[in-house]
Amino acid sequence: MKTSIKTFAFALAFIASTFAANAEDKETKASKFGTGIYPTKNGKINVLVNKADAASSTILLLRNENGDVVYRETVSKDNQKFGRSLNMDQMEAGQYKLDVISGSEIQSKSFQVSEQKTERVLTVK
Numbered sequence: 001m002k003t004s005i006k007t008f009a010f011a012l013a014f015i016a017s018t019f020a021a022n023a024e025d026k027e028t029k030a031s032k033f034g035t036g037i038y039p040t041k042n043g044k045i046n047v048l049v050n051k052a053d054a055a056s057s058t059i060l061l062l063r064n065e066n067g068d069v070v071y072r073e074t075v076s077k078d079n080q081k082f083g084r085s086l087n088m089d090q091m092e093a094g095q096y097k098l099d100v101i102s103g104s105e106i107q108s109k110s111f112q113v114s115e116q117k118t119e120r121v122l123t124v125k
Contacts, residue, residue: 033058033102037109045086045111049100054080056103062086065095088113 036048049058054077062071070091075082086098097110 032105033100033107035100035107035109037098037100039111040085043087043089045088045098046083047086047098047100048083049075049081049102051080051102054078058082059099059101060084061099061101063097063099064092070096 032053033049033051035050036046038046040046047060051058057077058075058079060071060073060075061069064070071086073084088096091113093113093115095110095112097108100107
């Protein structure tokens with residue numbers, strides 16, 4: 001009986017230490033900022049950023065499918081919560097990538113801009 005209690009206690013201690021180690025790993029890998037990037041019905045991309053600290057500035061980079069930067073903005077490090085609305089009406093159709101960079105961390109979102117085909121209507125009088 002004493003052996004099974006010791007075995008059970010040892011197993012419990014081992015499991016607890018494993019969970020503690022995994023929790024520490026997750027805390028060190030946690031993101032230092034959160035983003036919300038989504039399209040609107042009227043052809044804009046809304047970007048919302050919430051940083052955990054004010055240690056570094058934030059850079060918004062919008063690139064086309066060739067990798068050319070078509071929009072760049074640097075937001076001061078004191079601005080921890082902010083939002084931007086990027087108007088995509090004048091952009092050419094194609095693939096785009098938006099990078100939100102804060103410190104050494106990058107969060108990216110890709111999206112496609114396409115032309116809306118209009119329907120032709122023929123009437124006979």
